[in-house]
Amino acid sequence: MPDMLRNEQDVLAVTESRDFKTYHDFVRSCRKYVEGPLVHSMYDSYRIAIGDNVEPASTEEAMPVLDDLLEFQLYSWAYRHLQRFKYHRPNLGIFATIDAEREYLVSELDAAASAAGDHLRLNPELDIPEYYRMVDFHQHTGGVWSDELAGIAYEFGRRTTNASHMDPNLIYRMSYSQFPERTYNKVLDWGVGHGAGLIEWQKLHPESECHGVDLSGPCLKLAHKRACENGYKTYLSQQDIEHLNFDDDTFDLAFHLFMFHEIPPINLKNSLKEIHRVLKPGGIFAGPEFGLSGKSAFMDVIRMSHAWTNNETYSVEWFKFDMEKVALDIGFSKVTIEPFKPLSKRDGATSADANRWSLYTLEK
Amino acid sequence: MKATKEKFKTVKRGPVTADQHEPDWIHDLPPDNMVAAITALAGEVYTLRERLRATERELERRDVFPQGAVEDHEPTLDEREADQKDLDAFVDRIWSEISRSRAPWASVQRGVEKYFKQPD
Numbered sequence: 001m002p003d004m005l006r007n008e009q010d011v012l013a014v015t016e017s018r019d020f021k022t023y024h025d026f027v028r029s030c031r032k033y034v035e036g037p038l039v040h041s042m043y044d045s046y047r048i049a050i051g052d053n054v055e056p057a058s059t060e061e062a063m064p065v066l067d068d069l070l071e072f073q074l075y076s077w078a079y080r081h082l083q084r085f086k087y088h089r090p091n092l093g094i095f096a097t098i099d100a101e102r103e104y105l106v107s108e109l110d111a112a113a114s115a116a117g118d119h120l121r122l123n124p125e126l127d128i129p130e131y132y133r134m135v136d137f138h139q140h141t142g143g144v145w146s147d148e149l150a151g152i153a154y155e156f157g158r159r160t161t162n163a164s165h166m167d168p169n170l171i172y173r174m175s176y177s178q179f180p181e182r183t184y185n186k187v188l189d190w191g192v193g194h195g196a197g198l199i200e201w202q203k204l205h206p207e208s209e210c211h212g213v214d215l216s217g218p219c220l221k222l223a224h225k226r227a228c229e230n231g232y233k234t235y236l237s238q239q240d241i242e243h244l245n246f247d248d249d250t251f252d253l254a255f256h257l258f259m260f261h262e263i264p265p266i267n268l269k270n271s272l273k274e275i276h277r278v279l280k281p282g283g284i285f286a287g288p289e290f291g292l293s294g295k296s297a298f299m300d301v302i303r304m305s306h307a308w309t310n311n312e313t314y315s316v317e318w319f320k321f322d323m324e325k326v327a328l329d330i331g332f333s334k335v336t337i338e339p340f341k342p343l344s345k346r347d348g349a350t351s352a353d354a355n356r357w358s359l360y361t362l363e364k
Numbered sequence: 365m366k367a368t369k370e371k372f373k374t375v376k377r378g379p380v381t382a383d384q385h386e387p388d389w390i391h392d393l394p395p396d397n398m399v400a401a402i403t404a405l406a407g408e409v410y411t412l413r414e415r416l417r418a419t420e421r422e423l424e425r426r427d428v429f430p431q432g433a434v435e436d437h438e439p440t441l442d443e444r445e446a447d448q449k450d451l452d453a454f455v456d457r458i459w460s461e462i463s464r465s466r467a468p469w470a471s472v473q474r475g476v477e478k479y480f481k482q483p484d
Contacts, residue, residue, distance in 0.1 A: 064375075087469075136471050139470035313379050314480075317482065
């Protein structure tokens with residue numbers, strides 16, 4: 001519980017039964033098996049299937065080999081259906097659990113939002129981009145924006161992806177530890193979501209004035225509520241990242257976590273132009289993102305499969321996006337793309353580990 | 365709703381859109397493996413059953429429960445109704461997986477491919 005929490009009773013919480021916790025421990029453990037032992041076993045079978053032949057050099061060559069592997073079929077089923085088991089089970093799914101307390105949760109979020117003043121600016125008239133409306137990202141039914149409690153479901157979903165004993169905010173601290181060491185007076189969380197990333201930044205950097213933008217009103221309402229619970233005064237607003245309403249040269253730092261793969265390439269370029277505009281000269285835009293290895297066709301087919309199993313629909317186009325060229329064309333003075341160190345040297349990492357993560361740092 | 369025509373059994377090369385059937389992902393599951401998984405699950409269930417039996421016996425031996433308390437347990441009328449609802453819901457949760465709609469539960473709208481373009 002954060003030190004600055006004013007009163008435990010002020011914290012918006014969904015009632016979690018013992019069965020709910022146990023069930024989600026089980027689902028999470030299935031996911032862990034899929035990402036670990038199953039992938040390693042798949043790689044062994046892949047090597048056997050190749051036999052004495054040369055290892056496929058391209059994803060096109062690797063696809064038919066993987067297509068015949070039972071491990072890949074089970075992996076694909078699990079990537080698709082474990083999300084359903086997480087969200088949709090009639091008794092223990094996240095949606096049913098949240099829905100049981102809908103009235104209370106909505107009223108609490110609304111109460112916090114109505115007292116927010118400048119700290120939460122919602123825009124019900126905002127034209128939600130079509131690309132965002134077309135895809136239920138990560139199989140979150142209705143997207144993370146259409147239901148009043150979508151923010152809470154999104155926050156729950158994050159928690160049930162990590163082991164219960166793990167700190168779900170660790171990923172934020174890992175990311176921030178890789179940003180250039182400077183004093184950042186004014187920062188922007190680019191796609192603030194449920195707010196945990198921005199709150200974690202504020203904890204580590206009390207000197208920063210913290211802003212966050214998102215397309216999702218329900219997420220922003222939750223983010224505001226969480227900020228209040230932690231005693232922080234953040235500035236959250238519902239905006240399209242292609243059309244920000246901040247003045248030129250406003251921010252010392254803008255950051256994100258894994259946003260690029262959710263945005264179509266042309267919209268991404270437009271959004272980068274906007275972030276360039278609102279950064280101060282010398283300002284930084286930074287965040288981690290995953291990509292293809294370019295070295296292991298085996299891993300790259302697996303990575304690409306998430307686009308279709310888990311509705312990470314724009315990710316395959318993201319993998320082709322030339323960030324360095326686009327960012328330099330826009331006017332960023334320096335572009336650094338390097339392995340995301342905190343997760344690049346994990347204990348027990350093998351050639352069969354699924355994710356290749358990079359830290360993208362763009363300087364204006 | 366249409367079935368997708370794919371080059372591969374499981375590997376996909378495009379989104380599962382809302383107007384498509386939810387695909388089958390598993391095509392080559394050997395029946396022996398399925399039986400093995402069910403046997404493994406049965407082993408887990410039996411282990412749980414044995415622990416429950418031992419727990420009941422210990423509770424009776426230590427006079428926490430009267431002899432035969434579990435076996436002779438008679439729910440009240442309200443409890444019977446609640447138990448029946450619980451049982452019905454339990455059966456529904458299992459059997460509805462078999463009769464589950466093949467519509468995708470999370471949507472990708474048809475036409476999304478128009479966003480699969482790189483900038484100039």
